[in-house]
Amino acid sequence: MVDIKIKVYNTLSQRMEELVPLEGNRIRMYVCGPTVYDSAHLGHARAAVTFDVIRRFLQNVGYKVTYARNFTDIDDKIINKSRQTGIPPDEIARIYTEEYRRDMDALGVQPPDFEPKVTEHIPDIIELIRILVDKGFAYQSDGDVFFSIKKFPGYGKLSKRTPEEMLAGIRIDINEKKEDPLDFALWKGAKPDEPWWESPWGKGRPGWHIECSAMSMKYLGTSFEIHGGGKDLIFPHHENEIAQSEAATGKEFVKYWIHNGLIQINREKMSKSIGNIINVKDALSRWSREAIRLFFLSHHYQNPADFSERTLDENESALERLYITIKRASDLRKEGSLTEDRELANSLKRFKQSWFEAMCNDFNTADALGDLFELSRAINRSVDSIGWTPTLDEAIKEMKTLGNILGILEYQPDDYLRKEKLSKRPIEITEQEIEELIRERTEARKAKNWKRADEIREYLKSKGIILEDTPKGTIWRIKTN
RNA sequence: GGCGGCGUAGCCAAGAGGUAAGGCAGCGGUCUGCAAAACCGCAAUACCCCGGUUCGAAUCCGGGCGCCGCCUCCA
Numbered sequence: 001m002v003d004i005k006i007k008v009y010n011t012l013s014q015r016m017e018e019l020v021p022l023e024g025n026r027i028r029m030y031v032c033g034p035t036v037y038d039s040a041h042l043g044h045a046r047a048a049v050t051f052d053v054i055r056r057f058l059q060n061v062g063y064k065v066t067y068a069r070n071f072t073d074i075d076d077k078i079i080n081k082s083r084q085t086g087i088p089p090d091e092i093a094r095i096y097t098e099e100y101r102r103d104m105d106a107l108g109v110q111p112p113d114f115e116p117k118v119t120e121h122i123p124d125i126i127e128l129i130r131i132l133v134d135k136g137f138a139y140q141s142d143g144d145v146f147f148s149i150k151k152f153p154g155y156g157k158l159s160k161r162t163p164e165e166m167l168a169g170i171r172i173d174i175n176e177k178k179e180d181p182l183d184f185a186l187w188k189g190a191k192p193d194e195p196w197w198e199s200p201w202g203k204g205r206p207g208w209h210i211e212c213s214a215m216s217m218k219y220l221g222t223s224f225e226i227h228g229g230g231k232d233l234i235f236p237h238h239e240n241e242i243a244q245s246e247a248a249t250g251k252e253f254v255k256y257w258i259h260n261g262l263i264q265i266n267r268e269k270m271s272k273s274i275g276n277i278i279n280v281k282d283a284l285s286r287w288s289r290e291a292i293r294l295f296f297l298s299h300h301y302q303n304p305a306d307f308s309e310r311t312l313d314e315n316e317s318a319l320e321r322l323y324i325t326i327k328r329a330s331d332l333r334k335e336g337s338l339t340e341d342r343e344l345a346n347s348l349k350r351f352k353q354s355w356f357e358a359m360c361n362d363f364n365t366a367d368a369l370g371d372l373f374e375l376s377r378a379i380n381r382s383v384d385s386i387g388w389t390p391t392l393d394e395a396i397k398e399m400k401t402l403g404n405i406l407g408i409l410e411y412q413p414d415d416y417l418r419k420e421k422l423s424k425r426p427i428e429i430t431e432q433e434i435e436e437l438i439r440e441r442t443e444a445r446k447a448k449n450w451k452r453a454d455e456i457r458e459y460l461k462s463k464g465i466i467l468e469d470t471p472k473g474t475i476w477r478i479k480t481n
Numbered sequence: 482g483g484c485g486g487c488g489u490a491g492c493c494a495a496g497a498g499g500u501a502a503g504g505c506a507g508c509g510g511u512c513u514g515c516a517a518a519a520c521c522g523c524a525a526u527a528c529c530c531c532g533g534u535u536c537g538a539a540u541c542c543g544g545g546c547g548c549c550g551c552c553u554c555c556a
Contacts, residue, residue, distance in 0.1 A: 014485095032556075040556090047556040077554065159551080165483055166552070208554085230556030231485090237555090260556070261486090267549070270556095298494060298504075304487080304549075311493055314505040321504080324518065354502095358495090366495050370503035380519055384512090450514055457516075468517045475518095 001025060002062040006360045008226075009302060011234060011257040012158055016362060021225055022255060027063045029055065029226035030216040030254075032233055033115070035072040036096035037081045040103045040280045042263045042292075042307060043230065043270055049293055049407065050260040050301045051228050052109045056405045057359050068114035068219045070212060071097050074205055075118075079194055089195050090119070103280040107289045108407045116215040118206060122197045125206045125214040128248055129186045129199075137247040141177040143189025143202050149182045152243045158257060159235035184240055186210045209240040213253075217245060227254040231261055231302075261304045270307070278307060288420050290408040291316040297365040297406055317480050318373075319408065320417070322399075325376045327413035329396050331472060332388040341391040347378035348395045355402050365406060375399050421478035427464045434465055438474050441467075 006019040021027055031051045034044050051067075058065050073093035082089040097117075104111075118125070129145055132138035137151045149155045149163060156162050163182055185207035190196035196203040216224065222245070229238065238257065245253035262269065265276040283292055286309075294315040299305040351371040358367035379395050403409030411420060418431075437456050444452040457467050464479045 034556075035554085043556040045556085050556090075554090159484080161484060161552075228556095232551070232555055234485095235551065236553090262550070262556070264549075269550070272555085294504090295493095300495075302486095303494090306493085308493085310505090314493065317506090318504045321518095328519075364495075367502070368495095370495065373503050377520080381521095384520055445514085448514075454515070466517065469513075469515095470518085 004061050004356070004360060006058075006061070007362055008256055008258060009362050010255075011259050012254075014160070017256065019225075019256065021063070022223060025063050026066065027058050027226060028066045028220040028224035029068070029228060030212070030220055030224065031067070031069045031112075031227070032212060032229035032237065033069040033071050034096075034100055035075050035077055036093045036100060037075070037077040038096060040096075040100050041270065042278045042280065042283060044100070045103070045107055045280050045283070045292065046263055046296050046305065047228075047230050047260050048104050048109045049107060049296045051258075053297065053365060053406055054226075054228075054258070054363055056110070056407065057363065060405050061356075066114075066220060067112040068116065068216060069112040070215050071100075071115060071117045072208070072211060073097060073117045073119050074195060075208065093117075093119070103284075106284055107280065107292060108410060114219045116219060118211040118215075121211065121215050121218065122206070124218050125210055126187075126197075126199050128210060128214045128217075128244070129206075131248045132186065132244065135247065137244075138186055139179065140201050141179075143204060144177055144185055145187035145201050145207075146178055146183040147186050147240070147244060147247075148179060149184075149243060150180055152247050154246065155182075155243050156239065158239045158242055161235075184209065184236065186244070209237055210244055212237070213241050213245040213248070216241075217249070217253075222249040222253075223251050224254060226256050226258055228258040228260070231259045234259060260301045261299070264304050264306045266308065267306055283312070286424060287312050287316055288319065288416070288424065290410070290416075291319050293407050294319055294369070297408075298369055300362075300364055300366050302362075313480075320480050322372070322376055322403070322409060323411070323413045323416045325379050326396055326399065326409070327417065328470075329379055329383050329392055330413065331470075331475075332383065332392070334388050334393075338390065341382050341386050341389045344378055344382040344389070344391045344395055347375065348391070348398060351375040351378070352398060352402065359405075368402075368406070372399065372402055375402075417477035421480070425464060425478070427478070429460075429463045429465070434460065434476055438467070438476065442474060445469075 002025050007016045008019050009015070010017045029051065031047065034040060055065050055067050074089065078089050078092050081092050129138060132147065133140065133145065138145050138147050156166065166182055187199060187201055188204050188207055190203040190205065194205070196205060216227065227238070242253050264270060265278065268274060268276065270276055270278065291312060295312055296305060298315065351374050355368045355371040358364045358371065361367070375395065376399065379392065379399065382389070382392055400409050437460060441453050441456040444456070460467060461479070465476050466479050468475050
């Protein structure tokens with residue numbers, strides 16, 4: 001059994017609640033994945049990283065987590081893209097699905113247990129719509145099938161507005177096929193040149209919301225613990241999912257609704273129309289994946305996160321600090337005091353506990369990171385004052401473990417400090433040349449030829465290489481900024 | 482117009498009744514041939530403003546000001 005109390009903010013109740021599984025210690029979570037018609041951007045990345053960390057944390061404290069994230073691979077946007085490019089819709093979907101997987105992998109996001117695609121679940125979707133029609137929640141109208149929001153009394157409970165309020169601000173075109181302007185499509189009759197599937201209502205394709213109901217219930221059951229996604233999905237997407245699912249099953253669909261805040265660029269929404277989209281690939285060409293994760297995690301997941309190059313640079317520097325700590329502690333000779341470092345042991349205990357408290361408080365990664373940095377300082381202090389002790393090994397191990405739950409500190413220190421950074425800012429010098437110059441400089445230093453030694457260090461610095469003279473010799477790393 | 486959120490040091494960002502985490506940048510010191518890294522120290526004295534509740538408020542309440550999101554495809 002899991003004996004730790006985790007509090008989560010539930011969008012549905014608008015308050016913090018204790019996370020309690022519907023049964024046993026199993027947590028099922030479904031997160032809305034991308035519509036695959038274009039490259040993944042930082043918004044997709046944040047959602048993926050947020051729930052990746054939630055999943056890792058829940059697993060770490062002992063929950064058995066089943067995680068599903070869908071691909072919407074048939075949709076108006078895909079069809080439009082196909083028209084623009086001449087590439088068939090299924091090919092568009094295939095290209096961007098693969099790209100999304102590569103991008104998420106590059107960000108260190110672990111693949112979900114299930115990644116269902118809409119086009120592979122048409123029969124499940126049709127079956128769900130049929131149930132809704134049979135129960136009188138949905139009606140057919142000229143080849144389309146609509147959900148009748150009037151029939152579902154709870155409509156608006158997630159987004160906290162009544163149908164009257166929604167109607168007041170409505171800007172959508174009035175569709176005369178609908179009985180009520182707020183009704184939404186479950187099934188769309190095929191127009192000429194559109195992909196279609198056979199259904200009891202004629203040729204067509206699923207509406208946008210029904211897929212997530214059908215697929216989440218298929219893989220996770222008619223009721224499950226966590227459903228997540230970006231805040232922008234609360235209405236209408238998630239509101240509609242609740243209506244469809246609960247109308248069909250008569251049961252509560254999801255216990256906890258979790259929504260991550262959106263990425264902003266210069267205090268402004270990131271969007272196609274503004275033209276300020278930052279792709280995952282572009283971000284990764286400039287910053288390490290862990291610096292990007294650190295950027296997300298240094299904000300509470302519910303808050304907006306304002307992107308800027310400066311902030312990302314700062315996160316890269318901060319990450320470097322942690323890796324340098326690991327490196328200098330790991331490089332110590334395992335000799336000297338075999339007794340434990342009491343002070344470090346106490347710090348370790350304290351910061352570890354504080355870290356878990358932060359994570360249990362609605363996955364407050366920003367707070368938790370503070371503990372990681374404090375642990376880092378405690379480790380450095382121990383290295384400076386005592387040197388190697390068994391406690392030090394333990395502290396480093398723990399620091400990595402806590403970092404790993406956040407999906408950081410997964411590199412070997414040298415791989416991060418040299419190779420990873422090298423790939424971000426190519427330098428015009430080879431590792432061999434660097435090593436050779438370091439040897440020459442070491443000789444110069446032995447001869448107390450400080451002029452030559454400083455010359456070499458300055459030269460390497462101009463190439464983006466930082467040298468450090470340590471008791472064990474000279475080490476190098478790539479300059480951060 | 483309706484609904485929701487935000488405003489904390491030069492910058493980023495936690496905290497949400499008990500006297501301001503952490504990171505980046507900066508300054509001073511220790512260490513160093515000099516550096517770098519690390520460590521120590523300094524740095525918010527009204528936490529947007531004005532009132533109120535309280536022994537006590539950045540945290541709660543009321544009123545302003547500024548900014549943002551959703552209501553339309555969107556992570």
